[in-house]
Amino acid sequence: QSGKAHGEQDLKIETTGASRQLIQDTVTAIRANGRQGNASTKTRGEVAGAGKKLWRQKGTGRARMGSIRSPVWRHGGIVFGPKPRSYAKKVSKRQKRTAFREVFLARANAGDLIIVRDLKFDSPKTKAFAALIGKLPLEGKKSLLVYGQPDKNLILAGRNLADLDLTSADSLNVYQLMRYGKVVLTGDAVDIVRARVEGKSHE
Known part of the structure; x- marks a missing residue:
């Protein structure tokens, strides 16, 4: 791999003109669904x-004064404190697909997508992986590498780099597309992502 451009690929993805609000709602749902929501405090009836x-x-x-567990006392109960709860938000598959398509197309038009056709490693060597990634035009930005079929050597070699995160094409979402400066896709990842934006695969 030289890190130089060897050509361009036409993804042939049509825009639907999704609103910013739709994209915002999708990103909000993704981030909310990643919250644990397990913070908990004790009321005056629960504290020892x-x-x-x-x-x-x-x-x-x-x-x-009636009780040592009164909220006005040190070590007393907590009033209106957090309790375990779910922050989950629901969005439809069509909404997720539309938002994904629009953001993916916007990043492609902005030149923020880099396709690497052959990215294979015989051994999980981070040094070799870093040398290859260093040849790509990432412009010093924190980037995301999207792979298609899981490659153990690729994942082990790249997971320890500070300015690069890895994810599979199946799990790639709108928030990740918007969060990183550059998005690097392997050849097989491009085919999977294209199928997703065309609605030919399940979210």
Whole structure:
């Protein structure tokens, strides 16, 4: 691999003029679905501690107090704190496909997609992988490498590079297309992505 352009490929993908709001909704759903939502706090009924009244109501000169677990006390219960919940948002397959097509086409028209036809490694050597990637016109931007069929040597060689992330063509989404400065696709990944934007594969 020399890192130089050997030609251009016409993807022949037609635009549908999707709105920015549709794309925004899709990206929001993708990010929301990636949240764990397992933050949890204890209310005054759940925090450890006795329920006995600390001192009598009158006659001590102190403020009246009923429980050591009261939210106004240190180590007391939390009022309106977070509880485990799902942040999941639903978007239709058509919406995801339309947003994916529009963003993919926009990145292609902007010259942000790089296709590498033959990307094979006999051994998982990060040094060799970094040397090859260094020849590509990534312009110093954090980039995403999209592969088609899983290649163990490719994945092991590239997973330790700071400015490069890897993903499969099947799992590539709108958020990833928008997040990275450059998107590098292997030859077999191009065929899979084309099938996705044409609606010939399941999301």
